[in-house]
Amino acid sequence: MKKQHAFALSALAALLVAGCASGPSTADLDKMAADVVKASFRDQGIVKVSAIAPEDINEACTAADVAGKPIDPDLANKLQDAQLKSIKWPADGKYLGDWKAGEKLAQSGRGLTWTDSANTANGGNCYNCHQMDPKEISFGTIGPSLTGYGHTRGVIADPTSPASKAIIEYTWGKIWNAKAYNACSVMPRAVHKGIITEAQAKDLMALLLDPKSPVNN
Known part of the structure; x- marks a missing residue:
């Protein structure tokens, strides 16, 4: 795990140094960041790496934030519709507990x-x-x-x-x-x-x- 982490960090550093001359692409930086995350985290106890797995909705919001502008309304509606389908309504029809x-x-x-x-x-x-x-x-x-x-x-x-x-x-x-x-x-x-x-x-x-x-x- 330590070797993988060191390799990922070294590769990212090399890419950034090379970027001083040519400039790394966004895709290159995204891939290197993903490699660092993969090498740095592991399942431990009840905490699972899957909790930080990329999702379309998070990636779209992050991209909009980086661009400094609101997410495209049509895309937002599409993503929200997908999330809405995940909601499970109370089978007994009762919404209030204690x-x-x-x-x-x-x-x-x-x-x-x-x-x-x-x-x-x-x-x-x-x-x-x-x-x-x-x-x-x-x-x-x-x-x-x-x-x-x-x-x-x-x-x-x-x-x-x-x-x-x-x-x-x-x-x-x-x-x-x-x-x-x-x-x-x-x-x-x-x-x-x-x-x-x-x-x-x-x-x-x-x-x-x-x-x-x-x-x-």
């Missing part, structure tokens, strides 16, 4: 490290990006505030209306696979990528939409 369990999940950022066992419960780490409970003093601002989520979207006032049904389904889909609604979203594809389970997703749904949840009080 908001108390959802709060614990939202507060926890642990899990998915190579020292964890396969049965280690992962956290949702929601507060790392969102304000949720208005009384919480520690939260991130990468994502929008979710305080009063159920109230501001009318779900608590009339949970059976068509508008509320649409919000509930959107919220479920967003938790399951955020890229189904925004191709270049930085929000983790929580259930799609195995970060949390379907049952845990229901608990987060309750945290956002249950009238007794601190999010809505």
Whole structure:
């Protein structure tokens, strides 16, 4: 592994030096970067190299970011449609679990490290990006505030209306696979990528939409 890593780094360095005269192509740099990643990472514990395997949607968003412009709208829609198909809707038709369990999940950022066992419960780490409970003093601002989520979207006032049904389904889909609604979203594809389970997703749904949840009080 060390020899492969050293070889990849040496080759990349040589290519970059040669580039001073001729300039390496983007394809050359991409190949060398892929070789470095392949030589540097390995399966260990519950962490698998497949987690960083290239995907069309990530590569397209990275290319747009490097170019300094938004992703092509038609391409974004195509990629989002593919992600939307990955969402599994509750077989029992029930979207809400236990908001108390959802709060614990939202507060926890642990899990998915190579020292964890396969049965280690992962956290949702929601507060790392969102304000949720208005009384919480520690939260991130990468994502929008979710305080009063159920109230501001009318779900608590009339949970059976068509508008509320649409919000509930959107919220479920967003938790399951955020890229189904925004191709270049930085929000983790929580259930799609195995970060949390379907049952845990229901608990987060309750945290956002249950009238007794601190999010809505």
